[in-house]
Amino acid sequence: MPQATSRSDATRAVVFSPLEGAGRAELVEQRLTDAIVAGVLRDGERLPSESELAKSLGVAVVTAREALVALRDKGLVLTRRGRDGGSFVTHDRDASMRMIDARVRALSRIELRDLSLHYAAIAGMAAEVAADRASDDDLASLVEIDARAELGSPGGARRAMGRFQLEVAAVSQSPRLVHEELRLQAESGPLLWMCLREQAYRDRSRQARVEVIEAVRAVDPAGARRATVDHIASATEWLIDEKARLESPEPNPQPAPDAEDRKG
Amino acid sequence: MNTTVANAADTIAHRIAATIDPLFTLIDTWRDSLETRLAVVDEPSAAELDPAIAALVRPALDHSSALITGAGFVAAPGFLHDAPWHLAWWLSGTNTFRAAAGGGVRRLDAESDPDAEQFRDYTTLEWWRTPARTGTWHLTGPYVDYLCTDDYTVTITTPVMVDGEMAGVVGIDAYVVRLERELLPVLRESGHPCTLVNASGRIVASTDSRHATGALLRLDGLASVLAPLHEHQGQAVASVLPGGQFVVPCGDTTLALVFATA
Numbered sequence: 001m002p003q004a005t006s007r008s009d010a011t012r013a014v015v016f017s018p019l020e021g022a023g024r025a026e027l028v029e030q031r032l033t034d035a036i037v038a039g040v041l042r043d044g045e046r047l048p049s050e051s052e053l054a055k056s057l058g059v060a061v062v063t064a065r066e067a068l069v070a071l072r073d074k075g076l077v078l079t080r081r082g083r084d085g086g087s088f089v090t091h092d093r094d095a096s097m098r099m100i101d102a103r104v105r106a107l108s109r110i111e112l113r114d115l116s117l118h119y120a121a122i123a124g125m126a127a128e129v130a131a132d133r134a135s136d137d138d139l140a141s142l143v144e145i146d147a148r149a150e151l152g153s154p155g156g157a158r159r160a161m162g163r164f165q166l167e168v169a170a171v172s173q174s175p176r177l178v179h180e181e182l183r184l185q186a187e188s189g190p191l192l193w194m195c196l197r198e199q200a201y202r203d204r205s206r207q208a209r210v211e212v213i214e215a216v217r218a219v220d221p222a223g224a225r226r227a228t229v230d231h232i233a234s235a236t237e238w239l240i241d242e243k244a245r246l247e248s249p250e251p252n253p254q255p256a257p258d259a260e261d262r263k264g
Numbered sequence: 265m266n267t268t269v270a271n272a273a274d275t276i277a278h279r280i281a282a283t284i285d286p287l288f289t290l291i292d293t294w295r296d297s298l299e300t301r302l303a304v305v306d307e308p309s310a311a312e313l314d315p316a317i318a319a320l321v322r323p324a325l326d327h328s329s330a331l332i333t334g335a336g337f338v339a340a341p342g343f344l345h346d347a348p349w350h351l352a353w354w355l356s357g358t359n360t361f362r363a364a365a366g367g368g369v370r371r372l373d374a375e376s377d378p379d380a381e382q383f384r385d386y387t388t389l390e391w392w393r394t395p396a397r398t399g400t401w402h403l404t405g406p407y408v409d410y411l412c413t414d415d416y417t418v419t420i421t422t423p424v425m426v427d428g429e430m431a432g433v434v435g436i437d438a439y440v441v442r443l444e445r446e447l448l449p450v451l452r453e454s455g456h457p458c459t460l461v462n463a464s465g466r467i468v469a470s471t472d473s474r475h476a477t478g479a480l481l482r483l484d485g486l487a488s489v490l491a492p493l494h495e496h497q498g499q500a501v502a503s504v505l506p507g508g509q510f511v512v513p514c515g516d517t518t519l520a521l522v523f524a525t526a
Binding site for chain 1: 388407410477480
């Protein structure tokens, strides 16, 4: 009984908690930072104006301005005045990698594992349902996305990963899973798929896709889920190891076997 | 076969067709109007065509209670001299996709630069590919339209032909949620467990709670009965499946009604 009471108190508390955890400017800032780090917004790209940004995100102009100032302070955005002025993304690959590394250091192992578990819950369920609901056309588009994957670079492997997972979510016929997949790709993707800096993990990602495709072809929902969840688990193990390497006290932690590979 | 069941199925199939037929009629009107217009234009341009399409489709989108949540024209790559890839598509005020406060009909902002990250080659999508192959209209979905409006959608498209070449497609989007709201009462009237499927056997609506919209209805023999609907080849006819279910095509909609007879 005390259990039940406290639970209902907790759910009541959620109802009346502030609508957003952080301030709105921070939310806008995080959204744009994620997009820049993930490469959705590219280096040199012009951002919408303050008022356009405010309108499309549904926030006040001052909020959008505040977020842009914060991005400028982080060095992710450059503002130029004049006729061709505006805010531009300034973010190259090295800066992107430094930011991701900083995020890996800032998050605890517990948080990284929780993030991975959340993503596996979404992606695993999507794969399970997709295997049951895929038509021949759906299967053909999954095969097509896999065939077009460019595994030579981390960026190519990441894009293939994202497109494939999104298509799997769409094949599950759930608007909510699609929405959540997109949101988590922006939020967790850059961390979770850090392992794609290594060729061995890029090959592993291909292998996981092939396993999912075969499970979908065989109408094997459990198999599709397992292949998806196992793949996310192995990416998470790499991430936790990478965190240990980044936190290692030696100035030059042991170089990874394929160090030049990681620049891509 | 039980004649009472057959008659009931037939009646419901007709009523389903009658609910959806006005959408096809509307799209045919748009196609005819565009074909007439484009037949006399030497160098078709997006600049000149867009206002005409807006005028054509807007009245259908202004009805907030209507099934239609999006409508427009998508050009064949290279057909318009000022826009190699072009979507002239409008969303109704009730369409929730990136709706600004106040709502109202607005244009879909699609990426038409093939070099951009967000660009997608729409000629690979079912709502383009299938009408391009069969030369006639096609009902796509239910599907999650994550490229355009992020919602659970049925899209009906038909080719627009100029000088024997496909100039593009005209079509409409409808939310599956609204379609179900309109169709479910009709299905329930039969008093029999029945399920409406598209030509791929995907469930559009069902009175049976075990059959979820979006799932595939897996019944012995169903795929071969639906095959003529899928390719618009020949006349689909009412049939009985090995499991005893009764399958009735809903007019020309390419949808079919599956009646459990047990």
